[in-house]
Amino acid sequence: MLKKIPIQQVQLGMYLQSMEGSWLSHPFWKTKFVLREAADLEALLTSGVPAVWIDISKGADVQTAPAPDSLVQALMDEPQPPPPPPASAPPPAPAPAAALARPERVSLGSEMGRAAQTINRSRQAVTALFGEARMGKAVDAEMCMPLVEEVADSVSRNPSALISLARLKTKDDYTYMHSVAVCALMVALARQMGLDETETREAGLAGLLHDVGKMMMPLEVLNKPGALTDPEFAVMRTHPERGYEALREGGKVSEPVLDVCLHHHEKMDGSGYPKKLKGDQISLLARMGAVCDVYDAITSNRPYKTAWDPAGSIQRMAQWQGHFDPVVFQNFVKSVGIFPVGTLVKLASGRLAVVVDQNPANLVAPMVRVFYSTRSKMPIPVQLLDLSQASSNDKIVSREAPQDWGFKQLDELWSKPAA
Incomplete structure (x- = not known):
């Protein structure tokens, strides 16, 4: 009641x-x-x-x-x-060993080095994996699990580190690193939604393999630097089914993972593809995959498009009526932060800052690195500020577009130590 x-x-x-x-x-x-x-x-x-x-x-x-x-x-x-x-019930049973073994959360700075190493290893592993898929070899999902485990451990220590670094992928390695990024985003979202560790690992594997069908696409279409023609787009729209068939023929891939591969481009209003599924016809993991796939795509530099800033991407995605499951999307926002790492913000003091870490207990008061005064229109000494602390005497008043201020090296402020 x-x-x-x-x-x-x-x-x-x-x-x-x-x-x-x-x-x-x-x-x-x-x-x-x-x-x-x-x-x-x-x-x-x-x-x-x-x-x-x-x-x-x-x-x-x-x-x-x-x-x-x-x-x-x-x-x-x-x-x-x-x-x-209920309050009178006996205490719950101890958590499974896998859950107890989850690494403790650390700061973004502490995790950045390990996350970078994980990304480098992931790039090599996924490049090899997708290369074999392009040659028609079966994808061995069991061989992917150590990589999923490593990504999941990094996300446990600090979700923003690996997810933010993966966003810095180049246009040339977008296809491969996109899969690693979606793997990490799926793990973070699964934990936010309360999935257990087995389901979380399955979500991560689904993210890693969701785009394997792109390896069956013609390279001149896959890597085209400009917008696709209608016939080319029709070819690209076959990648979910091609990937699904390749994974199914290889065996050792669970049905939920196959489902994400096939249906991560479905939309809640039924306008997606390949089956035009609607609402609850789309599985939870596929609805999660849809959000993670789009977010990483629009926040990354691609052969035909410059990346949007993270917070601006979330704002735009929130306006796409009928595209995403609202509950999944809102949980996704909480998993990456209302102001994701790398977001340019304006403070009440008139200073500009870039978000460098989240405060999970207070998503509107992240850790920021202050570096510019809008009043003097001059750079100021870089300062790390925890907006969740009363002593900071400041708060975010708006999200800013980096291009409006002419900032082209903003990533260096959050991905590298302050000078």
């Missing part, structure tokens, strides 16, 4: 179903959960959220909860996770 209560009545032990106000403004990395931590309660009470909806069949009611507290905004009507045990 759902009940709406003012923020002042929120208490630990309540099951937070949704929050009043914009889902982008609430302080939580997840949605629909039992409020157990005092720190989460404090974050909610100071978030400005006026009221919340609680489910008293899954958690404490106002009269029985032990202390005041707060919480959560529902993204939309997302699929309901399994209900948590």
Whole structure:
């Protein structure tokens, strides 16, 4: 049973179903959960959220909860996770060993070196893998799993490091590195959506192999520097089916992975391809693959198109009605950040900064590197600023387009240490 209560009545032990106000403004990395931590309660009470909806069949009611507290905004009507045990139930069983072994989160700077090594190894592995596929050899999915594991471990330590570095791919290696990037994005999204570790690895493998059908495309079409003609585009639209058949014939590929390969270009309104599936006809993993595939494509330099900035890409994707599953898309935004690493932002102080890391508990207050004054129109000493800390005395007021300011080397500010 759902009940709406003012923020002042929120208490630990309540099951937070949704929050009043914009889902982008609430302080939580997840949605629909039992409020157990005092720190989460404090974050909610100071978030400005006026009221919340609680489910008293899954958690404490106002009269029985032990202390005041707060919480959560529902993204939309997302699929309901399994209900948590009632307060009187015995403690849950220990987590599986695989989940316990997940690396702890570290800063982006700490992970950057390892992520770069993973990307270099991934580039070689995927180039070889796709090269064999182009020659008609079967793709051995089991051989891909060590690579998926390495990517998943990097994403566990810091999702932004590998995902952001993979975005810097060149036009020449786009086809190969796009698959690595989508693998990492799928892992991050799967974790955000609460999939278990086995399902998360399967999502990563699906991302890695989703575009294998492009290896069956004519090179003059695949690498064409300009826009495709209608006949050329018709050829390219066959890559999901070609990839599906190649993976199926090779064996050892699960049905969910095959499904993503075949259906990652389907759209929720039925206007996608190859089968024009609509809504729930599209599997969850394929809906996830659609979002991850498009985001990496439009934030990367390609043979015929210059990359869009990360936050601007998210803003545009949000406006494509009927394209993506709204719940999956909103979870995706939370997985990469409202202001992804590399985003140029303007602060209330009039300074410009580039986002260099996320604060998972507060997505609107990331770590930034300040470097320019809009008032003096001059560079200023580079400074690292954690906007989630009250001592920063600053906040983001807008996203800025790098081209409007003439910044051509913005990536160096977040991908390399400050001078």
